[in-house]
Amino acid sequence: PADSPATATFTADLAAPEIAIDTISGDDVIGLADATDADGLTVTGTTSAGAGQTVTLSFAGADYTDTVTAEAGGANTWAVTVPQSALETLQAEAGADAQITGIAVSATVADAAGNPAETPAEATIDADFRGPSITLDAIAGDDRIDVAEREGGVTISGRTTNVGEGRTVTVTIDDPDVGDLTATTDATGAWSALLPQASVAALPDPGTVQVEARVTDADGIAATATTELSSNFQPILTLDPIGEGGVVDLSD
Numbered sequence: 001p002a003d004s005p006a007t008a009t010f011t012a013d014l015a016a017p018e019i020a021i022d023t024i025s026g027d028d029v030i031g032l033a034d035a036t037d038a039d040g041l042t043v044t045g046t047t048s049a050g051a052g053q054t055v056t057l058s059f060a061g062a063d064y065t066d067t068v069t070a071e072a073g074g075a076n077t078w079a080v081t082v083p084q085s086a087l088e089t090l091q092a093e094a095g096a097d098a099q100i101t102g103i104a105v106s107a108t109v110a111d112a113a114g115n116p117a118e119t120p121a122e123a124t125i126d127a128d129f130r131g132p133s134i135t136l137d138a139i140a141g142d143d144r145i146d147v148a149e150r151e152g153g154v155t156i157s158g159r160t161t162n163v164g165e166g167r168t169v170t171v172t173i174d175d176p177d178v179g180d181l182t183a184t185t186d187a188t189g190a191w192s193a194l195l196p197q198a199s200v201a202a203l204p205d206p207g208t209v210q211v212e213a214r215v216t217d218a219d220g221i222a223a224t225a226t227t228e229l230s231s232n233f234q235p236i237l238t239l240d241p242i243g244e245g246g247v248v249d250l251s252d
Contacts, residue, residue, distance in 0.1 A: 017049035017111045019078075021121035024105065028125040033219035035087040035129060043082060045121055046075035049109045055080060058106045060090060068109065080107070091129045100127040132163045132223040134215050145231045150200050156211065157192035158225065160185050163217050169193070173229070174210045177202035185215070206232035 022044045025034055034041045043057055051070035056063055057080040066080040094100050107121040136158045140149050156171055169191045171181040181193040191213075203209060208230045216222045 015111075016115045016118045017047055017053075017109055018119075019045060019047040019049070019055070019107055019109045019117045019121045020075075021045040021105065021107050021123050024123060024125050028123060030087065030090075030103075030125060030127045031219055032129050032131045032221050035084070035091045038084055039081070040084045041082040041087060042079050043105065043107070044077065044079045045107055046077055047109050047117075048075060049111045049117075051076060053109055053111060055107055055109045057082070058104070058108075059086065060103050060105075062086060078107070078109070090127055094127060094129055098129040098131075103127060128162070130162050131221050132160060132215060132217040134158060134160045134163075134169065134213050134223045134225045136211065136213050136225045136227045139211065139227065139229050143227055143229050145200060145203065145229065145233075147233045147235060150231075150233050151197070152200075153197050154195045154200055155192055156181065156195055156213075157183075157190070158213055160189040160191065160215055160223070163189060163215055163223075167215055167217065169213055169215045172212045172214070173199075173203075174212075175203060178209075191215075200231075201233075203229075203231040206230070206234065 024030065024043055025041065030041060043059070047055065047068055049068050051068050053068045054065055055068060055078040056065050059082050064080050064082055066078060068076045068078050071077050090100060090103070091098075103125045105123045105125055108117055110116045136156070139145070139156055140154050145154060158169075160167070160169070163185055165185055165187045167185045169183040169185060171183065171193050178195075178199045181195060183191040183193040185191045208228050210226055211229050212224055212226045214222060214224045
């Protein structure tokens with residue numbers, strides 16, 4: 001028999017790592033900007049697991065992976081990319097409504113000892129693929145400016161959807177003598193800009209110009225609307241009726 005028992009020293013790691021997930025796409029709503037980005041959607045978060053450990057992200061029923069990155073003086077970070085094809089699939093599933101609510105997202109990780117996170121990081125997000133839109137009201141009521149309307153400014157207005165309040169609308173008239181106009185969307189999506197009298201007077205006489213209104217949403221997705229505006233500043237002559245019923249007889 002051995003004079004002394006065999007001994008061994010080992011370290012036990014029984015602590016489960018923690019993992020958290022950041023807000024996705026800035027507001028937990030993915031949209032057209034995400035679906036049209038060839039680089040896909042990057043989902044990020046933090047974890048106490050060591051560098052190089054695999055993070056598995058479950059997004060809308062599919063799994064994607066990447067590894068943990070070491071960060072000095074704080075929790076380590078992770079970033080997993082959801083490919084554009086997955087977002088395009090979601091967009092197709094949204095159909096004509098272009099919206100999906102309650103998309104489940106979760107992230108899990110295990111440490112070097114194989115201990116899994118006790119609680120996965122979870123988030124529920126929505127998708128809104130409708131994108132912005134903009135309309136132009138008929139300018140001066142009929143998209144025509146006459147000599148009487150030339151004497152004052154003319155309001156150009158319209159409405160937007162899926163843009164939000166405070167977005168800038170740029171109105172461009174394709175005439176070198178008329179500069180761009182800007183307006184700001186209100187809480188209802190409406191906007192209006194005044195074409196000043198000097199710009200009205202600079203329009204072709206007679207002639208037609210194209211008017212374009214353009215707006216972008218918070219993701220940088222643009223929407224435009226165009227119309228043709230005609231102008232004719234020639235005097236309008238009218239004749240009062242002559243005689244009775246427009247008939248001249250011997251008594252006249």
